[in-house]
Amino acid sequence: METEKNGQFDWKVRVFDTLSFPTLILRPDKTILSVNRNFVKKYGMAKEQVIGKACHDFFYHTKNHCPRGGCPLPTVLQSGEGQTILSHVETKSGEEKWEDRVFSPILDDEGQVRYIIESIRDVTRIKTMEKELTELRGFLEKAIQGSTSAIMAADMKGNILVMNRTAEEITGYTLKEAREKITARELHPPGQAEEIMKKLRDSEIGGKGRLPCTRVNILNSRGESIPVELSAAIIYEGAEELATMGIFNDLREKLAHEERMRQVMARVAQAEKMASLGQLAAGVAHEINNPLTGILLYASLVLEGMEEGDPRKDDLRLVIEDANRCKEIVRNLLAYSRQTLPDKEVLELNDLVEQSLRLIRDQRLFMRVEVVKELSEREMLIHADKNQLSQVIINLIINAIDSMERSGTLRLRTYPSEDGHEACLEITDTGCGISEENLLRIFDPFFTTKEPGKGTGLGLSTAYGIVKDNEGIIKVKETGENGTTFLVTLPLYHNASEIKPF
Ligand SMILES: Nc1ncnc2c1ncn2[C@@H]1O[C@H](COP(=O)(O)OP(=O)(O)OP(=O)(O)O)[C@@H](O)[C@H]1O
Numbered sequence: 001m002e003t004e005k006n007g008q009f010d011w012k013v014r015v016f017d018t019l020s021f022p023t024l025i026l027r028p029d030k031t032i033l034s035v036n037r038n039f040v041k042k043y044g045m046a047k048e049q050v051i052g053k054a055c056h057d058f059f060y061h062t063k064n065h066c067p068r069g070g071c072p073l074p075t076v077l078q079s080g081e082g083q084t085i086l087s088h089v090e091t092k093s094g095e096e097k098w099e100d101r102v103f104s105p106i107l108d109d110e111g112q113v114r115y116i117i118e119s120i121r122d123v124t125r126i127k128t129m130e131k132e133l134t135e136l137r138g139f140l141e142k143a144i145q146g147s148t149s150a151i152m153a154a155d156m157k158g159n160i161l162v163m164n165r166t167a168e169e170i171t172g173y174t175l176k177e178a179r180e181k182i183t184a185r186e187l188h189p190p191g192q193a194e195e196i197m198k199k200l201r202d203s204e205i206g207g208k209g210r211l212p213c214t215r216v217n218i219l220n221s222r223g224e225s226i227p228v229e230l231s232a233a234i235i236y237e238g239a240e241e242l243a244t245m246g247i248f249n250d251l252r253e254k255l256a257h258e259e260r261m262r263q264v265m266a267r268v269a270q271a272e273k274m275a276s277l278g279q280l281a282a283g284v285a286h287e288i289n290n291p292l293t294g295i296l297l298y299a300s301l302v303l304e305g306m307e308e309g310d311p312r313k314d315d316l317r318l319v320i321e322d323a324n325r326c327k328e329i330v331r332n333l334l335a336y337s338r339q340t341l342p343d344k345e346v347l348e349l350n351d352l353v354e355q356s357l358r359l360i361r362d363q364r365l366f367m368r369v370e371v372v373k374e375l376s377e378r379e380m381l382i383h384a385d386k387n388q389l390s391q392v393i394i395n396l397i398i399n400a401i402d403s404m405e406r407s408g409t410l411r412l413r414t415y416p417s418e419d420g421h422e423a424c425l426e427i428t429d430t431g432c433g434i435s436e437e438n439l440l441r442i443f444d445p446f447f448t449t450k451e452p453g454k455g456t457g458l459g460l461s462t463a464y465g466i467v468k469d470n471e472g473i474i475k476v477k478e479t480g481e482n483g484t485t486f487l488v489t490l491p492l493y494h495n496a497s498e499i500k501p502f
């Protein structure tokens with residue numbers, strides 16, 4: 001096109017040339033009618049080399065149509081409306097480029113498309129940024145999702161925005177459910193979310209908008225309270241609070257481990273204490289035993305030699321009675337220190353329970369106690385010292401009866417453990433229960449709540465030692481105002497090769 005026509009300035013041609021994008025005008029048959037200056041500059045060709053060529057011939061050197069398909073011209077011609085396509089091109093130097101091609105029709109008075117203006121915009125920079133952004137987003141998404149810590153973010157109203165897989169596992173909600181059903185506040189016990197926000201805004205704690213590791217609780221979808229360690233931050237834009245973000249870790253396993261460790265340590269301490277007290281008790285018992293035997297012998301002789309009606313006879317009987325009580329204590333002390341080697345044999349637990357019960361059954365102490373036996377039908381063999389174990393069972397039964405002040409129900413239950421490795425014996429009473437404070441001390445030697453002269457406080461500590469010697473466990477399974485259940489578990493004996501030498 002010429003800028004001067006019949007000596008006149010043709011502003012349309014000027015406008016066309018001034019367009020900042022490379023632009024060409026096409027006829028409906030796809031031949032190029034004209035190109036502007038920027039087009040010439042971009043492709044480095046004279047106008048004459050371009051004009052008259054079909055566009056697909058110029059751009060792709062093909063005879064009929066674009067090799068890639070998707071030519072928008074048919075649609076533009078048919079609809080009379082503009083179209084935009086995004087095309088990916090490779091330059092001669094092998095550089096990748098993205099172009100937006102905008103096709104705008106020029107209509108005649110009848111509304112027919114006479115020409116099409118095609119302008120080519122290089123959008124490589126935007127596309128590259130878009131790609132980088134998508135990659136960065138993908139990377140961040142993967143990092144957040146893959147984290148073994150739970151990650152969550154919420155807006156300032158508490159609407160949940162982000163929740164990774166670990167957070168979904170801990171809370172029991174999927175991100176979709178959390179968005180629909182709850183706010184961040186409801187993920188904590190009442191009042192806790194407000195407390196966290198208060199700490200977050202306190203510049204004294206971790207700096208404004210930051211909360212270092214803190215123990216809090218998360219309420220999951222089942223209403224369970226889960227202890228977690230939380231660190232949180234407020235995301236600001238300028239001075240405005242935009243969102244809150246929290247990273248937290250489930251503490252259940254860690255706390256369970258700590259509790260197991262605490263129990264093991266307590267058991268070790270108990271065992272140590274019992275070992276040293278056992279030695280002391282054995283020494284004292286032996287020392288006292290001999291003089292006591294002497295006291296009893298001579299007191300009995302003196303009693304025998306006294307005249308009928310001698311007023312001192314009653315006093316002497318009291319001496320003998322008290323000396324006998326001392327002997328009983330000494331006997332218990334010796335049992336506690338277990339100075340004799342256990343005589344282990346293969347026993348049937350149900351038989352042993354029956355026999356032990358029979359030994360004390362006739363005593364008056366059973367008068368108003370109902371005994372319920374729920375003994376396992378399965379035979380349960382154990383390898384233990386019969387007398388020692390019988391002593392454990394009798395101790396537990398007498399304790400149970402004492403706790404009921406002689407009236408109530410005594411339940412004796414035996415069963416194999418679920419994994420089939422242990423024989424279990426439960427002794428349940430409907431007695432007074434054991435207070436939390438006493439629970440820590442009942443296995444201590446000489447701990448008793450019974451009146452002086454009634455209990456030595458050696459029953460349970462002796463039982464503890466005997467059960468432990470037999471690789472078993474004795475513990476309070478349950479206690480409360482409705483009574484107490486003691487549980488004894490001992491390894492089930494399967495065959496002779498399992499007997500360990502002692
Ligand atoms: N079944 C039970 N119900 C309530 N308290 C119990 C029960 N068993 C034991 N206790 C508490 O534990 C304490 C210690 O029991 P342990 O058998 O060691 O000693 P004791 O019964 O007091 O005396 P001993 O057994 O030497 O005659 C008891 O005094 C009692 O307070």
Ligand SMILES: [Mg+2]
Pocket residue numbers: 395398399455458459460
């Ligand atoms: Mg007792």
